[in-house]
Amino acid sequence: MAAKIISGRDVAKEIRAELKEKVAELKKKDIVPGLGVVLVGEDPASISYVTSKAKGCQEIGMYEETIRLPADAPEEEVLKIIDGMNNDPKFSGILVQLPLPDHISVDKIIGYISPEKDVDGFHPVNVGKLLRGEPCPLPCTPHGVQQLLSRSGNDPSGKHVVVCGRSNIVGKPLAAILMQKKEGANAVVTVVHTGAKDISYFTKQADILIAAMGRPQAITADMVKEGTVVIDVGVNRIPDESKKSGFRLAGDVDFEPVAEKASFITPVPGGVGPMTVTMLLYNTVEAAITLNQ
Amino acid sequence: MPEKLLGEEEVGGEVQREILAKLKSLHKKTEQVPGLAVIAVDEDPTSPSAVYGEEELGKKLGYHIEVHRLSPATSAGKIRRVIRRLNDDEKIHGLFCRFPLPLHLAEDVLKAIDPAKDVGGMHPLNMGMLWGGGASFIPCSALACLQALEFTKQPLHGKTVVLLGHSNIVSRPLALLLLQKNATITMCPALTADLPEICRSADILITEIGRPRLIKGGWIKPGAAVIDAGVTRKQDGALVGDVVLEEALQVAEWVFPLAAREAGTLVLTMVMKNTLKTFLSKTV
Numbered sequence: 001m002a003a004k005i006i007s008g009r010d011v012a013k014e015i016r017a018e019l020k021e022k023v024a025e026l027k028k029k030d031i032v033p034g035l036g037v038v039l040v041g042e043d044p045a046s047i048s049y050v051t052s053k054a055k056g057c058q059e060i061g062m063y064e065e066t067i068r069l070p071a072d073a074p075e076e077e078v079l080k081i082i083d084g085m086n087n088d089p090k091f092s093g094i095l096v097q098l099p100l101p102d103h104i105s106v107d108k109i110i111g112y113i114s115p116e117k118d119v120d121g122f123h124p125v126n127v128g129k130l131l132r133g134e135p136c137p138l139p140c141t142p143h144g145v146q147q148l149l150s151r152s153g154n155d156p157s158g159k160h161v162v163v164c165g166r167s168n169i170v171g172k173p174l175a176a177i178l179m180q181k182k183e184g185a186n187a188v189v190t191v192v193h194t195g196a197k198d199i200s201y202f203t204k205q206a207d208i209l210i211a212a213m214g215r216p217q218a219i220t221a222d223m224v225k226e227g228t229v230v231i232d233v234g235v236n237r238i239p240d241e242s243k244k245s246g247f248r249l250a251g252d253v254d255f256e257p258v259a260e261k262a263s264f265i266t267p268v269p270g271g272v273g274p275m276t277v278t279m280l281l282y283n284t285v286e287a288a289i290t291l292n293q
Numbered sequence: 294m295p296e297k298l299l300g301e302e303e304v305g306g307e308v309q310r311e312i313l314a315k316l317k318s319l320h321k322k323t324e325q326v327p328g329l330a331v332i333a334v335d336e337d338p339t340s341p342s343a344v345y346g347e348e349e350l351g352k353k354l355g356y357h358i359e360v361h362r363l364s365p366a367t368s369a370g371k372i373r374r375v376i377r378r379l380n381d382d383e384k385i386h387g388l389f390c391r392f393p394l395p396l397h398l399a400e401d402v403l404k405a406i407d408p409a410k411d412v413g414g415m416h417p418l419n420m421g422m423l424w425g426g427g428a429s430f431i432p433c434s435a436l437a438c439l440q441a442l443e444f445t446k447q448p449l450h451g452k453t454v455v456l457l458g459h460s461n462i463v464s465r466p467l468a469l470l471l472l473q474k475n476a477t478i479t480m481c482p483a484l485t486a487d488l489p490e491i492c493r494s495a496d497i498l499i500t501e502i503g504r505p506r507l508i509k510g511g512w513i514k515p516g517a518a519v520i521d522a523g524v525t526r527k528q529d530g531a532l533v534g535d536v537v538l539e540e541a542l543q544v545a546e547w548v549f550p551l552a553a554r555e556a557g558t559l560v561l562t563m564v565m566k567n568t569l570k571t572f573l574s575k576t577v
Contacts, residue, residue, distance in 0.1 A: 128417030132461045166472050177479045188481045195475030
């Protein structure tokens with residue numbers, strides 16, 4: 001295999017160590033960053049995310065509180081809890097775990113979180129600021145991708161980055177981040193998706209290729225040029241009877257053959273995954289600093 | 294290749310006729326007219342010489358137009374008070390700030406405007422709503438480019454669009470809007486070595502980079518649509534676009550010099566279109 005592996009676990013560890021120091025510094029000034037999490041329902045994937053967020057908070061010395069509601073909790077109740085967290089100085093960050101049950105409006109819930117405490121970076125005001133290049137909490141997964149690139153020595157500046165996928169949580173915000181005239185950005189960015197006639201025409205141009213389509217093995221070796229940096233954001237559950245859980249995780253990239261051609265590549269699991277929670281912790285610490293200014 | 298030079302009058306005229314027809318059809322229902330307030334921060338607010346395009350176009354369309362001229366020395370607090378009054382004024386359906394604004398005022402001005410009256414589409418809340426496609430207002434310059442593309446009647450689905458530049462009023466919002474229309478987009482925020490090659494891949498090339506006559510005929514894919522939103526003022530006062538127009542006309546199917554010619558009429562028409570939208574939601 002030719003490509004070097006970019007380990008998300010290692011980069012996440014590095015950032016968490018930095019955050020731990022920052023939290024310790026803040027505590028000397030009597031500032032304790034705190035994350036409030038709201039979980040509605042019993043979705044196993046959601047429970048596992050929320051647990052890893054709580055663990056992350058403990059690891060870096062932050063306050064954390066998760067409020068669990070049954071799947072049939074009325075929207076009013078969720079709004080009331082957010083209202084309380086908006087006004088409670090214990091919380092510098094608020095996160096409502098998605099997806100929400102159908103009877104609750106995601107837009108309404110996200111719009112209700114105070115933009116200063118919106119550590120997911122999904123509030124329309126924060127999205128607008130991101131697009132306008134103003135300081136704001138960056139959405140966690142795309143921010144994690146940016147960190148993986150710059151901390152592995154692959155500064156996107158002046159490079160042609162091709163983003164496959166245009167979701168509101170990865171593709172669009174990642175394009176918005178990387179096109180800014182800022183450090184760790186300033187790239188030529190192409191966003192390609194299922195509407196294109198020939199995706200490989202674009203992927204072959206990429207100096208940096210980001211796969212965020214949500215389709216296993218969608219990026220094959222014939223679609224990448226020699227020496228490309230490949231970041232795989234996809235998390236697909238493939239049924240696998242040999243596993244205790246009954247599935248294994250696979251990315252959007254056909255890993256082995258693509259790794260033969262790429263210069264750097266992220267694995268799944270252990271690539272982008274560990275970065276998402278880490279950047280959430282980062283946003284919560286930053287929010288605590290801003291709120292106490 | 295049947296090349297076609299599009300003018301602002303051509304594209305804007307169609308929209309203006311639509312606005313006039315709509316207002317005429319409402320004439321019997323209401324005596325109210327759409328109201329637009331313009332904030333203009335001028336070097337010399339006492340100079341009577343400037344006639345604003347908004348006033349002229351507003352008169353033509355039968356709008357109520359108020360221009361509030363402020364000196365660059367005006368405090369941020371004063372500007373906020375003026376805007377707050379206009380936010381509450383029922384006669385005013387749209388509030389628009391002329392650009393450029395002095396940098397130290399821009400933030401205060403943009404964020405004080407009620408997002409529901411933000412017909413320039415620049416408030417972060419409206420910019421943020423571009424993501425999901427539920428935006429109440431689209432930034433007027435981006436809307437002007439979309440209108441020009443619509444005028445050419447070409448489908449956007451599956452097209453390759455290259456955007457040169459990274460402004461908040463053209464490239465960034467357009468990138469999101471064109472993604473929703475199923476186009477593949479490439480954003481070039483700065484000059485890169487392989488720029489000619491990237492440009493040649495474009496079915497639709499939109500530039501606002503502000504480099505006079507940078508884009509040669511050889512950079513353009515035969516049959517492409519080109520929108521030149523770049524504008525540079527030469528020493529003699531003349532405005533120049535990013536595209537070598539005479540060469541582009543040889544290669545492209547459509548060329549639309551948005552900025553450097555009758556500067557801004559189409560953009561103002563889009564402000565009027567946005568104002569009509571709020572007016573209709575309030576009165577009908």
